[in-house]
Amino acid sequence: MTVDTLPNRDGQLPARIVAKNHSNTPIWLSINALKYVFAICLLGVFILSSCEMKPKVGFLMDSLEIERWNKDKALFEEKVKELGGIPYVEVADSDPDKQVEQAQKLIDEGVDVLVVVPVDLEKAGEIVKLAHKNYIPVISYDRLIKNCNLDYYISTDNINIGELQADYLTKIAPTGNYLLISGPTSDYNAYLLRLGWMNVLQPLVDKGDINIVLDEFSNFWLPDEAYRILSTYLKDKNEVDAIICGNDALASGAITALKEHNKAGKVLLAGQDADIMAVRNIVAGNQTITIYKPIESLAFAAANAAIKISDGEAPSNMNITVNNGKRLVPAILLKASVVNSQNIRMTVIQEGYIGEQEVFN
Structure with missing residues (x-):
C-alpha cells in the first residue's frame, strides 16, 4: 500500500490522508477518527487495568442445601462488590475433597484472599496450607478450621x-x-x-x-x-x-x-x-x-476483612482470639438472639x- 500526501491549493498538507491499496481503491481516514479510535483504545486499556486492580475474593462454601446459606452467599457477594472487590464463589456440595480442589482452582485464578466455610474442620487445613504456599491469607467463615495456621476467624459466638x-x-x-x-x-x-x-x-x-x-x-x-x-x-x-x-x-x-x-x-x-x-x-x-x-453483619464483617487484607491492611474489630488447636486465631464473634x-x-x-x-x- 502506498500513501500520498497531496498539498492543497494553499500548499498546506491536507486534513485527510489518501491511502491506496494494491487495487488502487482509495481509503479515506479522518485524522479526527483516528484520534477517536485511539481514545477508545486507551479507555479500554484503562477499564481492563482497573478491573485487574480490584481485589479478588474467593468464597468457598460447603453447601446451599440449607436455606440460610443462600442468604450468606447473596449477602457476601453483594458486600464484596459494594466494597470494590470481585467475588469468586465455589460450592463443594458437602464434599471435603472437592472443596480442596475448588480452593486450588481459585488460587490458580489469582484470588487475593480466601474466605472458607469448611466442609470438614480438619480437611480444610489443607486449603490453608495451599493458600499460604501462594501467599494468600485465609478467613474461616462461621465454622472454625482446626489445627492449622489459620489467619482469621469470623463467626457468631x-x-x-x-x-x-x-x-x-x-x-x-x-x-x-x-x-x-x-x-x-x-x-x-x-x-x-x-x-x-x-x-x-x-x-x-x-x-x-x-x-x-x-x-x-x-x-x-x-x-x-x-x-x-x-x-x-x-x-x-x-x-x-x-x-x-x-x-x-x-x-x-x-x-x-x-x-x-x-x-x-x-x-x-x-x-x-x-x-x-x-x-x-x-x-x-x-x-x-x-x-x-446476624447474617448480614457476618457477611459484611467477612467481606470488609477480606478487602482490607487484599489492600495490605489489618482487618478491624479482631479484638479477641480463638484457639484452633494450633494457634490463637484473631477473631470476630458476633452475638445472636432468641x-x-x-x-x-x-x-x-x-x-x-x-x-x-x-x-x-
Missing part, C-alpha cells in the same frame, strides 16, 4: 448460642427429660453448641432436676438425621419433655417424628438459624424458639431477614 437455647428451655421446664441432637462432628460448631448446652444443663443434671435421655451427633445438618434419631428413640421410649437441636433443619426433622407420635407442640423444641419454616413452626406452636444469627412467638415481628421481620407475609401467610 456458638457457645453463647447453645447457652441461649438451653437457658430458654430450662426456664420453662427446669425439670424433666431432655434430648440433645447435635450437628456433625466434621463441623466444630456442633461441639461449641453442645458445650453451650452443657454449661446450662450440667448443673441441673448434677442436682437431679434434669435427665438427658439421649445425646447424639448427627451425620449431617439435615432433617432426615433428626427424624431418624428421634423416631428410633420414640419407638421404645416416651419420656421426652424438651429437645435441643443444632439447627432448624434438624428441628424440622424432629417435628416430623413428633407428629407421628402425636407429640408435636407438646414437647419444647429449640433450633437455630431462623429459617422461614422454623419461624412458621413457632407460630404454629410446633417449635418453641429459634436463634437469629426468636420466640412473642418477638417475631421485633426481630427477624423488623431486621428485614424475613418478610411478614412469608411468615403469616
Whole structure:
C-alpha cells in the first residue's frame, strides 16, 4: 500500500490522508477518527487495568442445601462488590475433597484472599496450607478450621448460642427429660453448641432436676438425621419433655417424628438459624424458639476483612482470639438472639431477614 500526501491549493498538507491499496481503491481516514479510535483504545486499556486492580475474593462454601446459606452467599457477594472487590464463589456440595480442589482452582485464578466455610474442620487445613504456599491469607467463615495456621476467624459466638437455647428451655421446664441432637462432628460448631448446652444443663443434671435421655451427633445438618434419631428413640421410649437441636433443619426433622407420635407442640423444641419454616413452626406452636444469627453483619464483617487484607491492611474489630488447636486465631464473634412467638415481628421481620407475609401467610 502506498500513501500520498497531496498539498492543497494553499500548499498546506491536507486534513485527510489518501491511502491506496494494491487495487488502487482509495481509503479515506479522518485524522479526527483516528484520534477517536485511539481514545477508545486507551479507555479500554484503562477499564481492563482497573478491573485487574480490584481485589479478588474467593468464597468457598460447603453447601446451599440449607436455606440460610443462600442468604450468606447473596449477602457476601453483594458486600464484596459494594466494597470494590470481585467475588469468586465455589460450592463443594458437602464434599471435603472437592472443596480442596475448588480452593486450588481459585488460587490458580489469582484470588487475593480466601474466605472458607469448611466442609470438614480438619480437611480444610489443607486449603490453608495451599493458600499460604501462594501467599494468600485465609478467613474461616462461621465454622472454625482446626489445627492449622489459620489467619482469621469470623463467626457468631456458638457457645453463647447453645447457652441461649438451653437457658430458654430450662426456664420453662427446669425439670424433666431432655434430648440433645447435635450437628456433625466434621463441623466444630456442633461441639461449641453442645458445650453451650452443657454449661446450662450440667448443673441441673448434677442436682437431679434434669435427665438427658439421649445425646447424639448427627451425620449431617439435615432433617432426615433428626427424624431418624428421634423416631428410633420414640419407638421404645416416651419420656421426652424438651429437645435441643443444632439447627432448624434438624428441628424440622424432629417435628416430623413428633407428629407421628402425636407429640408435636407438646414437647419444647429449640433450633437455630431462623429459617422461614422454623419461624412458621413457632407460630404454629410446633417449635418453641429459634436463634437469629446476624447474617448480614457476618457477611459484611467477612467481606470488609477480606478487602482490607487484599489492600495490605489489618482487618478491624479482631479484638479477641480463638484457639484452633494450633494457634490463637484473631477473631470476630458476633452475638445472636432468641426468636420466640412473642418477638417475631421485633426481630427477624423488623431486621428485614424475613418478610411478614412469608411468615403469616
